[in-house]
Amino acid sequence: MTVAYLKEKPVGQGSTPSTPSSSSGMRSAAARLLGTGNGSRTLSFAGSNGVSRAVSGSSRVGGGVGTSTGVGGSQAVANYDGKGTYIIFNTADTLFISDLNSHDKDPVKSIHFSNSNPVCHAFDSEAKDGHDVIVGLWSGDVYSMSLRQQLQDPGKKPVMSQHFINKDKDGTANSRCTCVAWVPEREGIFVVSNADGNLYVYDKSKDGSADWAFPTVRDQNQLVISHAKSNKSNPTARWHICQGAINAISFSPDGAYMATVGRDGYLRVFDFAKEQLIFGGKSYYGALLCCSWSADGKYILSGGEDDLVQVWSMDDRKMVAWGEGHTSWG
16 A cells, blocks of 8 residues: 655645644554444545545645546646645556545555556655655556556556656566565656566656566576666666565665565565675574565564564664564464
8 A cells, every 4th residue: 555645736836735743543544444444434445635625634645636537537637736635556457546535435546557466566755746646566567657647547557657667678578576665765757666676766757668678697696786878768777685585665764774674584675776786684483574674764664474573773783672463373
């Protein structure tokens, strides 16, 4: 699930909106998503950002516009400026956008992709050209698009989008996407991880269908970083990080460091600009599934199949604390 804080005007025009004032809004939204909210509806999505209702708050999350007409149904609004807080999530072959603050049952927008199912997505509140959403597909392909433009359009196909085809020049398709992430402080640059242990660096300003190729990785357990031979190629670089899937990517708030966790149970932290591995560590048991940075960039949290939450220190370059989570293996 992606929370997108959509500004009232295009980036660079007007003031920066505030995020929700407390965690209570997110807790109530999660409760509605799980069917355990305070209201009588079992699945409730916001509509207060829609055109038929007054705009409330100054948050920025990705969602829909127009009056809901059923799942994914919305009316086009040509002059919609998009101020609001939205939730983006995917189920099966559909990407849904819901208004976080509404009590309406249905999402305000649905998007179908003709060539594959969406599996991951990310939102960039500071995007300069309007393309602020990236969506990774099961096929390995990626789309970038403007959240605001999707909300203005009543159709169920992505509009004014950029399609990044994940096939090398020989036509060989790559494995499914596992995670996508914008690189902070690097306008237009995003990364996509795959189930084969590769991570690709893209530039959204470049053609997404240009030919590209990278050398064969001979040792699947070694870190291998390769750059495209042509400056027109997109992706511009490939990082082979591990054998097996990369399950999650997270950037430090300043964009200097990138953390990944994988099927092999390792957390790896890289200096992104220098393309160097800084440190890493292994789970007690099984795969690591998720990771996230502290707001000050000093700590990384990871969680996985060992039912532990681990805290890693950037200063100490090691795990400094851990706690028990759920007991799925008990």
